[in-house]
Amino acid sequence: MAGEVRQLDDRKLAVLRAIVQDYVGTEEPVGSKALVDRHNLGVSPATVRNDMAALEEEGYIHQPHTSAGRIPTDKGYRLFVDKLAEVKPMSAPERRAIRHFLDGAVDLDDVVARTVRLLAQLTRQVAVVQYPSLTRSTVRHIELVALAPAKVMLVLITNTGRVEQRMVDCPGTVGETVLADLRARINARAAGQRLPDVPGLLEELPATFEQIDRPTVSTVLVTLFEALAEQSEERIMLAGTANLTRLGHDFPLTIQPVLEALEEQVVLLRLLGETTDAAMTVRIGRENAYEGLNSTSVVSVGYGSGDESVAKLGVIGPTRMDYPGTMGAVRAVARYVGQILAES
Amino acid sequence: MAGEVRQLDDRKLAVLRAIVQDYVGTEEPVGSKALVDRHNLGVSPATVRNDMAALEEEGYIHQPHTSAGRIPTDKGYRLFVDKLAEVKPMSAPERRAIRHFLDGAVDLDDVVARTVRLLAQLTRQVAVVQYPSLTRSTVRHIELVALAPAKVMLVLITNTGRVEQRMVDCPGTVGETVLADLRARINARAAGQRLPDVPGLLEELPATFEQIDRPTVSTVLVTLFEALAEQSEERIMLAGTANLTRLGHDFPLTIQPVLEALEEQVVLLRLLGETTDAAMTVRIGRENAYEGLNSTSVVSVGYGSGDESVAKLGVIGPTRMDYPGTMGAVRAVARYVGQILAES
DNA sequence: TCTGGCACTCGTGTGCGCAGAGTGCCAGGG
């Protein structure tokens, strides 16, 4: 008995899988007859219809109107992604192409730019890549440059190749020796440290200077801490918006909120932020917090130089997307970008 | 006699102006009756029809099919922009808003980001802003930082606030004194100079060093020259793509090539590059070199800190756009950005 | 438990006719 119940369930799942696959391919509601024609399920359309009725009862599929085929619901896609689909690995030529395309990059900007274009092209969807975050990276060097008697430029260079610069207006004239001293002491303590840890390490620094120089030192440090803390500098690059035109027939309605969302870096950052670190995350339809993206899915994953993830990247497409393929592409690209970053 | 001919011509122009204005407002072909209703032309529809026939003969307007209203052609818009329209100045509150919005910017990135969003919002179209170009700006400071015995980081800071950094792998260990010397001599010669002039000024520099240090000096200079020359660093920021959804009814066909064009920085750069420096340029429909933008118009103008233009910005919209308003917004924004840059 | 058959539903495509908007042309008036 139990065996037979499981058998039934397995078939229902197979039917669901077939529905998802067909619908993703054809973009049209799929009926029972078409299903048995295209997949050898070994049963008749009538049986499939019964299964479909059950699946609909459970909320996995839904029909737009009576006497139309079925369409997977968000819940259906969710089940498909969780239980029925395998991440489809990239083929060897594809991997070679990825590698080759990314290897040409000359600096961090270029790596990100190439990555996002590659991802958009591979998945034929909208791709999003977050710049390696300041908070996860470490200090490579901090430089102080006197531009004018009371004006200092502060340059922060991270191990991920990112450069931040700030102007500092000092309370008084800054001597070159003091500046050199400050530069040396800051770097001695901060170099190689993670950005969030730096303020703590430099807290006592003003006390090591002459009384008269302390205001200057403090001013510089405050600016440095600001630069370190600045979350708003979480930048994002995106590509492939032209792929949105393939979205659907009910066009402007679908595409407009998506374009709007894509222009809001904040929305995108939060979207990627929801990714639980290294693991690949798939958010389907209404699972997305932002309602403009209620009819799209987001596949995202962390990437990083070495073993830990410093930033995230992902793809935004219609809920009716090729999940295995997309997930494969996202995973492969993330992996290679990580390697590139580790090398440089 | 001559007076009467001119009178006739004036009325035809008035009719053309009215057609353009109405069509821009309603987005529907405009007929003779509607025209006399909405504008007091002082003549009957029949007369207007005759004028319209003449205008069509000359290629300024065109009808989609028999018994439909008229639509301006690219040539018609061109005449309108050249002879019939005045740039519409921004209202005082609008100017205040622009000023206020831009004043909050903290660095160059922020200025550009705010500008592009502002422009998109004001015109309700797609806005494009080019970063102040390296070739037009001058050197504020060049910094050399020893990261490792044979590894130097070169940082180039321009008067527009832009920062470029490069790693330099030196042929041998670099002494701190040599580096300080080099830094001082480079800055003494290059500071305040225009970027393209810098290589010429530094040509003789290696000869002023000890024989043994010359390879290092040359290597650093080569990298510096590369950074100076790098045209590919012409960056662009854009915003307002969501406004494309208001474009038309024949949707995907119109929007797709535009989105594709917008992703190609090269296309955008060339587009802006065609602007003849300070003067405002309007490219209408097929006047645009890139054919994906054949049914859009581009309004662009140079902006700069002080008296000369260092970069360009503009707006891309349907040929059926509000030219006077758009031109007013573009001009006003360019003016204020220039001021902001000059101040900082 | 699966299957084949049957009646039913409902969206889509097609053909038709009509109304409305707009034109071109012509003859007459200032």
Added chain:
DNA sequence: CCCTGGCACTCTGCGCACACGAGTGCCAGA
């Protein structure tokens, strides 16, 4: 000589009816 009112003509868009076909749900039988 130019403008005007009138008239016939030509399209497009829309509403409507209708038939078609895809797909379903259910039921009886293997």
